[in-house]
Amino acid sequence: MTRDVLNDAVRGVSAANERARSGGEYRRPAAARLSSCRGSHDRHRSVGRALVAAVILLAATPAAAQPAWPDVVDRLRASVLLLEGDGACSAIVINAARGYLLTAAHCAPEKQDLTVGERDASVLKINRKLDLAVLKTRLRQGVTDVSFAPTMPRAGSAVAVVGFPFGARSLTVQIGIVANPDVEGRAWVDADLLPGDSGGAIVDAEGRLVGVSSAFRYYLAADVGVAVPLPTVLAFVEDYLPGADE
Numbered sequence: 001m002t003r004d005v006l007n008d009a010v011r012g013v014s015a016a017n018e019r020a021r022s023g024g025e026y027r028r029p030a031a032a033r034l035s036s037c038r039g040s041h042d043r044h045r046s047v048g049r050a051l052v053a054a055v056i057l058l059a060a061t062p063a064a065a066q067p068a069w070p071d072v073v074d075r076l077r078a079s080v081l082l083l084e085g086d087g088a089c090s091a092i093v094i095n096a097a098r099g100y101l102l103t104a105a106h107c108a109p110e111k112q113d114l115t116v117g118e119r120d121a122s123v124l125k126i127n128r129k130l131d132l133a134v135l136k137t138r139l140r141q142g143v144t145d146v147s148f149a150p151t152m153p154r155a156g157s158a159v160a161v162v163g164f165p166f167g168a169r170s171l172t173v174q175i176g177i178v179a180n181p182d183v184e185g186r187a188w189v190d191a192d193l194l195p196g197d198s199g200g201a202i203v204d205a206e207g208r209l210v211g212v213s214s215a216f217r218y219y220l221a222a223d224v225g226v227a228v229p230l231p232t233v234l235a236f237v238e239d240y241l242p243g244a245d246e
Contacts, residue, residue, distance in 0.1 A: 067158055067205035073173045079146040080162050080171060080201050083121070083135075085112045088167030090200030091121075091135060092209065096143045100124070100240045101135040102233070103199030104214050108133045124240070131214045132228055132236045133199075145242065146201060149208035152181045152230045161191045161225070163200025163213060172197075178210075179224065186226045187211050193225030202227050209233070 081101070083091040089107035094100050101116065105128045108114060114121040114135065121137035153159065161174045176191025189202060193213050202211035211227035238244060 067160075069160060069173065069175060069205075072160060072203065072205070072207040073162065073171060075207050076146070076162050076201065076203065077171050078142055078144045080164075081116050081143070082164045082167070082169070083107055083114060083116055083199060084167070085109070085114045088164060088196045089198045090163035090196065090213070091116060092146050092199070092201050092212065093139065093143050094134075094145060094237055095240055095242050096139055096145050097242065098240070099137050099139050100237075101137060102212065102237055103133050103135060104212060104228075105131045105133045106214075107199045108135065125236075127236065130228060130232060130236060132212065132233065134237060134240050147206075147208045148234065149204050149206075149210045149230060152187070153178050153204055153210055155180055158205050159189060159191070159210060160203050161189065161193055161197055161200065161213060162203060163197035165194035165196040167196050176225075181229060185229070185232060186214075187229040189225045189227055191225055193227075197225075 079093045081091050081093065083089045083101070083103055085107070086109070089103060091101040091103040091107075094102045101121065105126050108123050108126060114123075116135070116137045117140055119138050119140075121135045124134045124136050126133040155178050157178045159176055159178055161176065162171060165172055174191050174193075174197075176189050179188040179190040181187050187202075187210075189211070197213045200213045201209050202213060204210050210230045212233055214226055214228050
């Protein structure tokens, strides 16, 4: 509505200017010219008021809320952990009480010792085709389960890639969007997923898990990463979530 008012006002100004340039009003009798000038003045004054009102309304319109990514990352510090073996990856806490973690299968090669926070981790379930694995370890105090999103976000939705690229000692975040939520069972993310992000979390603007980074194995091109999407993740871990064995 506000933009319609502004557009109408601009059109009114343009029309008045065009009439003035044509000089048509000056060819009429003096009385008509005087009446026309008064009418033109009133029209310009009305147009000016409309422009001022439109600008005020536009200025008062609140901007769309932006995701509070720093707060999201702070919450995830207790849910996304560094996984170390021959190289470095990331892992997601899915059941802190049981010590269960979720990561990418290529982060857990056979006959490789894995540690999380210098504590040994073992593989409970692995599917190399899906590139997912569930690990078990003795977790430190203070870790918390990640939250799962109710649905996979649509293309164009903002997401954050959270992990430990190149074995960084502190949690790292990269902001991107969902390029395509389902390409042959994979999600494409417009973000530069790096080695070490693998097995880490891809979360929505509320910090809820929507996918697991699978960049190292399924990396396509610069700034385009591939993830295991939420539906596939939930089906894989359902037996390891809190309350599943009750």
